[in-house]
Amino acid sequence: MADTAARGPAGTSRYFDYDGPVHYLDYGGRRDGPLVVCVHGLGGSAISFDLIAALLAAECRIYAVDLIGHGRTPVLGRSATVGANRRVVDHFMREVVGEPAVVIGNSMGGLIALLQAAKRPESVAGLVLIGPALPLTGLVLKDVRRAVEFAVLATPGLGSAVVSLWTRFASAERQVGRMLRLVALDPTKIPDEFRHAATALAEERRRFSGNHNALVQAARSVVFAITSPWYVAQLEGVRSPVLLIHGRHDRLVSIRQADEAAQKYDSWRFEVMDHVGHVPQLEDPALVTDTILEWMFTERPEVADQAEGAQLVEAVVDVREQRSRRA
Numbered sequence: 021m022a023d024t025a026a027r028g029p030a031g032t033s034r035y036f037d038y039d040g041p042v043h044y045l046d047y048g049g050r051r052d053g054p055l056v057v058c059v060h061g062l063g064g065s066a067i068s069f070d071l072i073a074a075l076l077a078a079e080c081r082i083y084a085v086d087l088i089g090h091g092r093t094p095v096l097g098r099s100a101t102v103g104a105n106r107r108v109v110d111h112f113m114r115e116v117v118g119e120p121a122v123v124i125g126n127s128m129g130g131l132i133a134l135l136q137a138a139k140r141p142e143s144v145a146g147l148v149l150i151g152p153a154l155p156l157t158g159l160v161l162k163d164v165r166r167a168v169e170f171a172v173l174a175t176p177g178l179g180s181a182v183v184s185l186w187t188r189f190a191s192a193e194r195q196v197g198r199m200l201r202l203v204a205l206d207p208t209k210i211p212d213e214f215r216h217a218a219t220a221l222a223e224e225r226r227r228f229s230g231n232h233n234a235l236v237q238a239a240r241s242v243v244f245a246i247t248s249p250w251y252v253a254q255l256e257g258v259r260s261p262v263l264l265i266h267g268r269h270d271r272l273v274s275i276r277q278a279d280e281a282a283q284k285y286d287s288w289r290f291e292v293m294d295h296v297g298h299v300p301q302l303e304d305p306a307l308v309t310d311t312i313l314e315w316m317f318t319e320r321p322e323v324a325d326q327a328e329g330a331q332l333v334e335a336v337v338d339v340r341e342q343r344s345r346r347a
Contacts, residue, residue, distance in 0.1 A: 030070040030217070031084070033092070038111045043092035044085045045069075049077035054145070054316060055119055058084035059109055061127025061151075061298075062238055063199065065091030067217050068126060071305035072312070079313060080122075085112050087132075089234025091221065100234035101241035102128065106135045113143045120145040122316065126301065127273065128153050128242050131251075138257040146261040146319070148312055151270050151298045154277040155255070156246045192222035205269040205297040214302060255285070262288040263315045265308065267296035289315055 031045035045066045049056075056076060058069040066084035073082045086093040088108060089100040098104065109132055113121060122145050125133030130152020137144040196218045200207035225231060245251045262285065266278040275292070282290035291311055296303040 030067070030074055031082075036112060036116050038108055039098055040096040041094065042086065042088070042108055042112070044083055044112065044116070045073075047073040047077050047082035047084070049073075049081040050079055051081060053080040055117055055121035056080045056082045057109070057113060057117060057121045057123050058082065059123060059125040059129030059132050060084070060087065060090065061129050061153075062242060063090070063235060064126065064129075065218075065221060067091070067214070067221060068299065069124070069301060070214060070217060071211065072301045072309050075305060075309040076312065080316075083112075083117065083121075085109060087129075087238075089231050089238065092224070094228050095231065095234045100237045102132060102135070102238065102245055103241065105238070106132045106139070109133075109136055110140055110143065113140075122146040122148060124148040124150065124312070125152060126150040127298065128238065130154075131242065131245055134258055135254055137260045138254040141257075141259055144260045146263070146316070147258070148263045148265065148315075150265045150301055150308070151267060151273050151278075152264070153242055153246050153273060154281050155252050156277070192219045192226075195222045203272065203298040204303050205267065205295065206303070209304075210302050255281075258285075261319050263312065263319070264288050264290045265300055265311060266290075266292055267298060267300050267303070268292055268294050269296065270298045272298045289319065 031047040033043065034046050035041045035043050043066070047069075058066065058073070060066060060068040066086045069082075069084045073084065076082055085108065087100070087105040088098050089095045109123075113136075120143055123133040123136060125131070125147070127150075130149040131154075133144075133147050133149065134152065137147055196215060197207070199218075200210055200215070204210060264278060264282055266273070266275055268275060278290065278292075282288055293300050293304065293307060293311075301308045
């Protein structure tokens with residue numbers, strides 16, 4: 021279909037065709053900078069990256085995709101499984117981006133980013149995994165409530181009914197408020213600009229059909245992946261440089277899973293962020309941006325001119341040291 025554009029609060033809204041329209045945000049940025057593709061989590065959308073995209077655009081060229089049944093991408097009979105959405109991301113990277121890119125994935129998006137790196141390594145210049153869905157390592161008591169909630173969501177019929185009732189009778193403001201309480205340690209720290217954008221999107225999505233089933237389908241495929249030896253085998257094939265970022269207070273993906281992955285894959289750089297939960301890119305966008313840029317220009321010096329990269333790293337380190345002293 022023809023590309024269309026409309027200026028949004030943080031990026032330009034566009035569509036590409038993959039058995040129907042798929043929405044993405046083009047945040048622009050530095051034309052000669054590293055290419056970055058952002059992939060959101062379950063129940064999220066491209067706007068999940070609004071806050072860091074505005075900061076990363078000073079050095080990078082940024083895109084974010086709405087997966088099938090999420091954001092502004094309608095279902096239209098298409099599959100919303102992890103595998104299907106991985107193919108959506110692959111098509112986007114080949115047909116729209118056209119060059120290897122650093123893929124930033126949050127939660128389910130981290131799982132999809134890892135699978136893309138395993139299956140199409142030539143397309144991925146590096147991975148930034150933010151609270152990614154990693155292989156399940158067992159439960160402790162504090163995880164049980166979230167596990168039960170996720171099991172309900174992933175149950176055919178029941179999950180769809182629960183989501184349908186919630187979105188039908190809860191206002192857009194209540195939907196966004198509940199989501200932020202679930203994913204953030206302190207949702208009051210998330211800027212109003214994101215709340216307004218998320219509320220407007222939730223209201224817009226009321227016009228879409230099939231979203232409830234898509235969310236359940238995606239949730240079931242996430243559960244299958246994180247409990248399957250197949251996913252572990254896929255991780256063994258990842259050769260891209262990896263930055264793993266995890267919030268110390270993440271209630272959806274246990275930090276134990278990140279710890280175990282970091283120990284097993286010792287080439288990955290592992291950064292634990294205090295005072296945040298499952299969405300550090302919304303809770304502390306400045307720190308997340310600093311961390312990504314420092315990694316990008318030290319672990320992958322080919323992405324930019326060496327002199328410019330050195331200056332950027334020095335500036336980023338200065339900012340982090342100042343923040344550490346204030347804390």
